[in-house]
Amino acid sequence: MERQLLRYHLPKRFSANKLQQLLSAKYQIYQHVLPSQTLIFYDTFEWLLWKKGLICWYFQNQLSLQWLDYFTSPYDLYALDSLELTSPPDILHLPPSTFAHRVQKIIKARALTPTAEVLFTSTLFDCKDSEEKTRVRLQLDILQPPSQAKPKVKSLIVQPLKGYTADANFCQQLLTQNQCNKTSQTLLGEMEAEGLILPSSYSIKPSFNLTPELSVHDVIAKVTSQLLTLARLNEAGIVDDIDIEFLHDYRVAIRKIRSLITLLKHAFTAEKFNELKTSFGELGKQTNMLRDLDVYLNHQADFAQLLPDSLQTGLHVLFADFQQARAQEHNKIKKHLKSRNYLRQIKQLETQFQSSTSLCHGPLANEPILKAAKDRIYRQYHVIRKKSRRITPETPDEHIHDIRIACKKLRYLLEFFADLFPTNEITKLVSALKKLQDHLGLFNDLCVQQEFLQEYYHKELKKARHPAEENYQLCLSVGGVIAALYQKQLQVRKKITDHLSLFIDKDVRQQISHRFSTAEGEITHEDTCELQH
């Protein structure tokens, strides 16, 4: 019962009347003009639905979801899912529904915002025989940007009906004779070609297109400029508080730059290196508190699951406090991002990295990137190996934390310089490292959360903002959460030891040696110390 649709490009002067006139020679035409309606498309900032092959649109008080290839019209009866919605919001918060469930699996913490808006007019032509049975259907769609008087896209669909192929063939012939050209492009394809919808290729993990002959300073300029642009693309989303991923991506970009500078520190003079490291460190630090609160609030349901019903009251108080603190913190960051100081600082950094020759005067600056990359990756792996060999159940948490940082640096190195090595080898290494990092990350989160909650509670006690009963409930819940987090931490720690031994095992070691070893790549104690800082 699949629908077969044939789409035609129409000449500029081809009108609905002309079509009616042509078809009337053979059929009784029932024309339904569906008046102009606003059609709004929704997606996340990084077009996650589009990248998954889906399209979401709002039309006539209904939000619908369809596969990109199957989207033929906003009047689509075959939509995958739809949801009644009285008005199209600027930031779409989906009410609990199957629609929301399906979408949230893809977009996670991202929000849906409008990506394109057009005025959509459709005219349907039912071509009927003498018994008034429809033999073939035609649909003329006109798309017009809201601010423009002339239509941008004009397309005609011939919809053959099962058992009436001859009639569809007749219409096709008629259209070809009248200079209408058949096209394989979809409606969205035509919209894209006319600039009515512009999917973004934004990704926080971009490809830097590096080549082996580039020098270290060229690479620093290229990678840093690209990451700074990505960071800045997120500023508006943070200010408008669209979703928590804007801040996350902003922080990732800044952290990656700081990491790159640290990993290639000898490309700079000691003074410049310290200045840059401090600058980017400060930029990241400003947003620490807001990110922490975002994470807590986003995982509110997970925290609730840690405690029995009797301890939920205190948890509500805790999260109400977090919500309030977040609002204040967001205001602070909003002001910070709009401040003259910040704008001057970030513009200065952007200018500096546009031309790296004036920035990089260290001994490594003019070396070819391939050698430097191999060297860094090889050494960083061995730093992890060396640190991991000493792990026992008594090893302090700080040591695990150090391994996490070392792993993160290796991950960044692999991602920065991925273009320089065979993709399958890098993918394999990153995948092995990612499994280890997931556990290390979770371990760190659990430690940090316990500290954060203890500190929060001490402060709250001093402030004595809550009535005695609330304070008592809060005390019970915070204590309960800390205990539960500690138990989880112990479990995760066991898993880390297993994953670490896999990562420093012969297989990965040989892979690293084969691809990244250089003649002077042997690791010394001095290197280990240097790479740690």
Add this chain to the structure above:
Amino acid sequence: MKILASYSIKGGVGKTATSVNLAHLAATQGYRTLLFDLDPQGASSFYFRVRPSEKCKSKFFFSKEKKLQKNIKASDFPYLDILPAKLSFRNFDIMLNYMKKSTTRLHKTLLTLKKEYDLILIDCPPSISLLSENVFNAADKILIPLIPTTLSERTLQQLTTFFTTHGYRNKKLIPFFSMVQTQKKLHKDAMTRLRKQYPRLLETSIPFSADIEKMGIHREPVTAFAKDTAGAQAFKTLWEEVESELACSKQKKRA
């Protein structure tokens, strides 16, 4: 894919009205539906303005599966296709008589459509024959429209006896009251009596209604041209009951 038949030994009880309206309602809910007009009178096909193809040869129906596909036609409603009837369908009994496994041929033929449709609704001719036995084997459920009169009661008894003696499962049969005129004492009494006798009778009754009769003028299901009338609403409730009995599922594309 589920197969539902609208069947009665007796004629003029509302089989076609039931098939046409339930098929339309199923399609409006997104079930990919095929209405198979098995009655040579072709009333279902007439209501949807669908004529059979000239090339349609009924002798190939049970032997060449692709021929069946070629005779299916789209209705004017999304998700609803029609397999129109031909007068030559009257010969199905004679054809089946000469075939091996003559009571399961229809089921085998319809199974070839399982990827295309979620629901096949068969509008049966009034008789009890070899073709009827094919329907009994093919259908997951058999709707029996029942006018609350003595004669209808008698045909239902005949059918249940036939099912028992020929080894068909009586559970497949879903009778419901059709063309009910509550102002008639005869209908009321028969309904009370039959409900006691047949606990599987559906709750919903279809009233005798001028709107349903007007389907012949409009050549559309009453659920399409007069959806707010009592008749259309009764079919809607009937479909809800039948849908839960069938427990059919919609197949989503690529989802």
